[in-house]
Amino acid sequence: MKDAFGTPQSLLVLGGTSEIALATARRLIARRTRTVWLAGRPSPALDGAAERLRGLGAEVHTVDFDALDPDSHESALGKVFAEGDVDMVLLAFGILGDQAHDERDPAGAVRVAQTNYTGAVSAGLITARSLQAQGHGSLVVLSSVAGERARRANFIYGSSKAGLDAFAQGLGDALHGTGVHVMVVRPGFVRSRMTADLEEAPFATTPEAVASAIELGLRRRSETVWVPGALRVVMSALRHLPRAVFRRLPV
Template sequence: MKDAFGTPQTLLVLGGTSEIGLATARRLVARRTRTVWLAGRPSPALDSAAAGLRELGADVRTVVFDALNPSGHEEALGKVFAEGDIDMVLLAFGVLGDQAHDEARPLDAVRVAQTNYTGAVSSGLICAGALQAQGHGSLVVLSSVAGERARRANFIYGSSKAGLDTFTQGLGDALHGTGVHVMVVRPGFVRSRMTAGLVEAPLATTPDQVAQAIEKGLRRRSETVWVPGVLRVVMSALRHVPRPLFRRLPV
C-alpha cells in the first residue's frame, strides 16, 4: 500500500532499462519505495539497473518481459502480482524508430507500432485488471507530445503514441471509481539514449525532470502530466493550426 505521504511502497517498471523508468524508480526509492520489479528482456543492462537500485537500499527483482510477445505477458506479469500487491505500475517501454528507414521498410514500421501500442495494450490491460482486483494502485503510462498531432518528421512513432494515449485515457475512464488511478505522461523531447544524435527540439527535458513530474502527478493524483508543463499550451495551439500552414512549420 502507499504510505501516508502517497509514495508507493512497491513499484513495477515495464521496460526495466528505460532511463525515465529508472530515474522515477530512484526518486521513489529515495522516498519510501522498498520493492521494485524491473520487467524486461534479460541483458547486462537490466542486471546493471537492478544492481544500481539495490545499492540505494531497494529490494529489486527482475522478470522476463518482451513487449513484442503479448502471448507471454499474462504469465510474466502474473508472477509479479502473485508475489503481493503492486502500488504502482510504470509503463515505460517504447522505441523511436527511424522515420525515413521505416517508411521504406513497412515491417520495421510495424515493429514500432507493435512495441509502442500493441504491447502496451496487452500489458496495460493485464496490469489494470490486477490493480482492480487488489482494489488500489496507480498505472502510469509514458506517452509523448508526438501523439498530439501527426508530423511529417515522425508520424510513424507519433501515430503509435497517439493510439497509446487514447487507449490510456479510455482505460482511465473505465477504471474511474474502482480505486485504480491512471495517469498519462506526455513529455516533449527528452535527452536520452533514444534521442542521441537527433537535433534537439525546443523545451527539451531530461529523464530526471520527467521523473520529478511523475512523482508530483502521483501526489496530486493527476490524470494527465505534461513535461514541461508549458507544452500543454503549446500543443493546444498547434492542434488548431490549419493543416496547410502546419505542413510548413519547422516542427
C-alpha cells in the same frame, strides 16, 4: 500500500532499462519505495540497472518481459502480482524507430507500432485488471507530445503514441471509481540515449525532470502530466492550426 503522501511502497516497471523509468525508481526509492520489479528482456543492462537500485536500499527483482510477445504477458506479469500487491505500475517501454528507413521498410514501421501500441495495450490491460483486483494502485503510462499531432518528420512514432495515449485515457475512464488511478505522462524531447543522435527540440527536458513530474502527479492524483508544463499550451495551439498552415511549419 501507498504511504500518507501517496508514495508507492512497491513498483513494477515495464521497460526496466528506460532512463525515465530508472530515474523515477531512484526518486521513489529515496522516499518510501522498497520493492521494485524491473521487467524487460534479459540483458546485462537490465541486471546492471537492478544492481544499482539495490545499492540505494531497495529489494529489486528482474522479470523476463518482451513487449513483442503478448502471449507471454499474462504469465510474466501474473508472477509479479502473485508475490503481493503492487502499488504502482510504470509502463515505460517504447522505441523511436527510424522514420526515413521505416517508410521504405513497412516491417520496421510495424515493429514500432507493435512495441509502442499493441504491446502496451496487452500489458496495460493485464496490469490494470490486477490492480483492480487488489483494489488500489496507480498505472502510469509514458506517452509523448508526439502523439498530440502527427508530424511529417516522425508520424510513424507519433501515430503509435497517439494510439497509446487514447488507449490510456480510455482505460482511466473505465477504471474511474475502482480505486485504480491511471496517469498519462506526455514528455517533450527528452535528452537520453534514444535521442542522442537527434537535433534537440525546443522545451527539451531530462529523465530526472520527467521523474520529478511523475512523483508530483502521483501526489496530486493527476490524470495527465505534461513535461515541461508549458507544452500543454504549445501543443494545444499546434493541434488547432489549420492543416495547410501546419504543413508549412519546420517541425
